[in-house]
Amino acid sequence: MKLLVIGSGGREHAISKKLLASPLVDAVYCAPGNPGMSQDGIQLVNLQQSDHGGLIDFAKEQQIAWTFVGPEQPLVAGIADDFERAGLTVFGPNQACAQIEGSKEFAKDLMIRHEIPTADYQVFDKVAEAVAYMEMKGMPLVLKADGLAEGKGVIIPETVEEAIVALQELLGGRFGESSKRVVIEDFLVGEEFSLLAFVHQGKIYPLEIAQDHKRVFEGDLGLNTGGMGAYCPVPQIAPQVVEVAIEQIVRPTIAGLKADGYDYTGVLYAGLIATQEGPKVIEFNARMGDPETQVLLEHMTSDLAEVITAILANRETTISWDEEQVHLGVMVAAKGYPELYPKGLVLPDLSKCQQAVYYSGVDLVDGELVSAGGRVFIMVGKGKTIVEAQQALYQELEQLPLKEYHYRKDIGFKGIS
Template sequence: MKVLVIGSGGREHAICQKLLSSRDVDTVFCAPGNDGMKNSGVHCVDIQEKNAKALIHFAQEEAVAFTVVGPEIPLLSGVVDAFTEAGLLAFGPTKAAALIEGSKDFAKQFMQKYAIPTANSKTFTKYKEAKAYLEEKGVPIVIKADGLAAGKGVAVAMTMPEAVLALKEMMLEERFGEASQKVVIEEFLEGEEFSLMAFVNGEEVYPMPIAQDHKRAYDGDKGPNTGGMGAYSPVPHIPEKLVEEAIQTILFPAAKGMVEEGREFRGILYAGLIATNEGPKVIEFNARFGDPETQVVLPRLESDFAELIFALLKNETPDVRFKKAGIHLGIVLASKGYPEQYETGQLLTGLDQVSPEIAIYHAGTKLDTAGNLISNGGRVLLLQTFANTMKEARQILYAEMKKLDNPNFFYRIDIGAKAE
């Protein structure tokens, strides 16, 4: 069968690759995709991810069996709703259900209503009131843009000048546009962060192995928040008992609560969690696969990915089995200056020297007029490997990353170090 994936990043490349390994899939289209995906058998289609009308027309013309929506923006613009209305199968939550990611304020009120553990918080639309609250609460404190900000709309402020600057940038300077016209200010939680994703169909929840993302731009978790600089799965130092507690106290109540709200969720529910002394608490919910967590979690899937999604779309019980042994590690190569100002169009060097045993997931790459691969985004690509131990995985992958050394790009050298 033919399958369509909507999106253009490393997450979508990983989804495409996993679908291509399914026994019943012979063609995977990605709209719009990126040039770097083409070498791995993905057919890129020049249709933008929010153009529901053109995407539906393409899916009908090509007799696509089902569509997988990767990013949050098309989900929140109602692409799944449009596909469903056209009588087509699309995997992902409706616009109403995707609001769990689209509004931090909605997510907070939802968690409070259904007793899902999370940080105490307050929402503001006026700068003066928000600043007064900051001064009352003190630091450390967390400030979040209410809407979508590509993973960058969060400031973890350790000093009051940092907090006031972040608030000013969001609310007065509109750094994230409409997304930061409303902000959520919440208490700072201490603990180890981890990502727990699950396939969800109404009240049915099928958890995946946990992963740990590295959000800060620089080594030692320094610098601004990014979309993610690397990840690994599983996370050996997070106890299994804690993960099970998170499944029972967070994932199941969230799925049930969305049904009760009339926003039944079908797709991937992502819970960004923190292991506190009081147990796991929610930092954020996403309505889709995480990036770069997908690039290290999906390769662990042992059951057939296309069959699994098809079963969920048909309201059948899916076969969900993941590899238990070993570690998958992924490291992002980013454009110099990311996540702030950076240049695109920089020549990628050394890719031809990377071992064929290493998976390469392209996020922001394109071909120039001479046929050379150049950068076309902040996060350019991710290298991923599998090994029995984290020490071995890090040795393998950093030897490969060195082949990509180039003054126009950078990568963190401590990805996975906590798990060695």
């Protein structure tokens, strides 16, 4: 088979590399991809993810067996619908289903309608009404831009005064149309984890759980980011909690979508929190997480191309995992991220690294890889324990010239007893 992956980040690098490792696959194209991917034999296609027509033409010309859509933006823009109308097979939800990520209000309404456990909430488009609600509820509360905000649209203010400033920024257009409406929900206490599942025609295939580190600094301090690292498995989340999450959250969500007329295909990402009352939903995404994907696919021993091909053909399949190892990934970002940060920083030579490396925000200038985004690359290591994986990874990172970069030195800390 020849396969196409749409997107350009570390998530798409990991997906493409895993697919290319399959004996069923002759070539993997990534559109637009990034120059770091070429080192793993992935073929880059000079087409933007927004160019649906160009991508469809390419898939037809190259006789692509199926296409995997990595990021949320093209899914919310209806790329799966366009591919299906053109007679092409695509692994990713259609535009209607992608609302589960594209609109937090849609997702919350779905959960309330189908009794899926989540935090109480209200939706506002006016500051005064939102402030009155917050004063009535009391802090802490969570403020979320309704639409897509690249992982930066969630704010947890400590005081009403901070909340008012955040509300004014959000409703004032900080994220454009995405924050014209704001969801305000109760703050949930507990341990967070990510549960992803492959989905097709009502059937779900859950993946191993992972834990992402959203805050920029050690100890989960500082601003929210797109993710500073992840690890799996997550030993402090009991298997029975995961089973409850599958049976009370993931299955009812897919069944609820179907009952509402939405037939979901692709990846459902459930960002969950294990509370004293049981697991509850923090958010849904319509695609794989970044950086969870990079560690999950290193941890997966199954042939990803074989698994997805079987799912799309309605054949039963199982997904297997490395039972002996923990996989842990540390994101290396430009100093200043997630606020103002420099671009064009020369990357160190990572070709001799013992650990897996996946590139995110990089470009090629005069034959050298340079930074082109806030999160630049992730390094994924493994070990029999979280501590072993940390030691192998941080030892390698400390030997690299990374003075102009920043990374957290405590990824996985919650899993160490």
